[in-house]
Amino acid sequence: MKKKILCIDDIQTNLFTLQSVIESATDHDYEIFLAESADVGFEVLLKNKIDIILLDVMMPEIDGFEAAKMIKSRKKTKDIPIIFVTAKKDDNTIETCYKVGGVDYINKPYNASELINRISFHLDMVENKNQLEAERMFTQNILDMQDNMVIVSDATKAIHINRAVKDFFNITSLEEFYLRTVCVSDFFVKDEGFFYVEDEDKERWIELLLGNLKEKDELVKIIYNSKEFVFTIKASKLDKYYILSFTDVTYMSNLAKEYEHNASYDELTQIYNRAMFNKIMETKIKKAELDSSYNFVFMIFDIDFFKRVNDTYGHSKGDEVLKTIASIVKSHIRSEDLFARWGGEEFVLSFDVELQRGKEIAENLRKNLQEYEHEGIGVITCSFGVTEYKEKDTLPKLLARADKALYDAKEQGRNRVCQA
Numbered sequence: 001m002k003k004k005i006l007c008i009d010d011i012q013t014n015l016f017t018l019q020s021v022i023e024s025a026t027d028h029d030y031e032i033f034l035a036e037s038a039d040v041g042f043e044v045l046l047k048n049k050i051d052i053i054l055l056d057v058m059m060p061e062i063d064g065f066e067a068a069k070m071i072k073s074r075k076k077t078k079d080i081p082i083i084f085v086t087a088k089k090d091d092n093t094i095e096t097c098y099k100v101g102g103v104d105y106i107n108k109p110y111n112a113s114e115l116i117n118r119i120s121f122h123l124d125m126v127e128n129k130n131q132l133e134a135e136r137m138f139t140q141n142i143l144d145m146q147d148n149m150v151i152v153s154d155a156t157k158a159i160h161i162n163r164a165v166k167d168f169f170n171i172t173s174l175e176e177f178y179l180r181t182v183c184v185s186d187f188f189v190k191d192e193g194f195f196y197v198e199d200e201d202k203e204r205w206i207e208l209l210l211g212n213l214k215e216k217d218e219l220v221k222i223i224y225n226s227k228e229f230v231f232t233i234k235a236s237k238l239d240k241y242y243i244l245s246f247t248d249v250t251y252m253s254n255l256a257k258e259y260e261h262n263a264s265y266d267e268l269t270q271i272y273n274r275a276m277f278n279k280i281m282e283t284k285i286k287k288a289e290l291d292s293s294y295n296f297v298f299m300i301f302d303i304d305f306f307k308r309v310n311d312t313y314g315h316s317k318g319d320e321v322l323k324t325i326a327s328i329v330k331s332h333i334r335s336e337d338l339f340a341r342w343g344g345e346e347f348v349l350s351f352d353v354e355l356q357r358g359k360e361i362a363e364n365l366r367k368n369l370q371e372y373e374h375e376g377i378g379v380i381t382c383s384f385g386v387t388e389y390k391e392k393d394t395l396p397k398l399l400a401r402a403d404k405a406l407y408d409a410k411e412q413g414r415n416r417v418c419q420a
């Protein structure tokens, strides 16, 4: 399709000259529109997709400078290059030509080939600009199609962000991103197992990351809007730019945490389960084997007549009682004391104290449990078996002794503490 040139000049002969010069020099390569005033020019601009404007400066009513300002102020026409064609040569005129938005000016009388070359030069410039913009849009589209957050950085700041980044930070532009931060690493939170940037490394953090990524995958933790997110992060270097890609694995990370928690905690009472208890007891036994001054007691307690609770009030009420009993005990021991659900309605405890003190602790717990009124049920008591670590003890031996003591407590009428 032929490019369209609009010539605006108040003198008709000038217009005809322009037209014939361009047409003969280019063998009718362009479609030419002629306007005898700025107003006529505006009408042509409205009806046609003009590619370039040749504009006279001195015109009655609206002069060339005014006309240029109006063309530049309208969205539809602001990107059309304007070349001033003027007889004036003074510095002021030349400066004003550019100031009002002209891309070039050419003096009358003009040389035909110079005029043609300038026209085609500026049309090429527009073409290149459009091409660049199209490529930029193409890249942006590809980036936006990624579910991952993609950030292109020149090492110090982000120069490109994709839609996922905008969605995450709830922003619409790169400028808004800068209002939140310049460097995304500012959001990284220091935590075990996560990539983190110390202040002194801020300048070269991407290089550090690239170095690490050669060895292993990296995770980053980001806290944004008081929410915690976990991302895997990938980075590559392209020319002098870095491309960073963040994949949200918060869900999987939470799932892993949940599995980890479930492996150690009893689902109903949320205290340690038997597996965790065994693990910690093994380390206590090892410690006692190495250090003869280290003492600990081990105790087991069992709810009295718990079967009746289930039979009378139902299984879910029984569950509630189990939870309440666990929380009563928890509130009367310290965080370093070991407390776990052994299974069913039996619980185990271990304290780093001598036997005498251990019995006192058990007695206190027994009392505290007895003092509690379970809603709709009343008092529920527990029986305790207490023993202390002895040389060459193993976990089964400790358990057998504590179990024996518990059996004695039951035999002697329940709701009491026995030792073995």
Ligand code: GH3
Pocket: 268, 302, 303, 304, 305, 306, 307, 308, 310, 314, 315, 316, 317, 318, 319, 322, 343, 344, 345, 410, 414
């Ligand atoms: P004792 O005083 O001799 O210990 O009598 P008991 O009724 O407490 O003893 P028994 O061993 O006969 O009954 C224990 C009951 O605990 C039976 C079982 O259904 C109940 N139980 C075990 N685990 C759970 C649980 O997770 N939830 C509920 N609701 N009940 C449980």
Ligand code: MG
Pocket: 302, 303, 344, 345, 346
């Ligand atoms: Mg039992």
Ligand code: MG
Pocket: 302, 303, 304, 305, 306, 307, 345
């Ligand atoms: Mg029982």
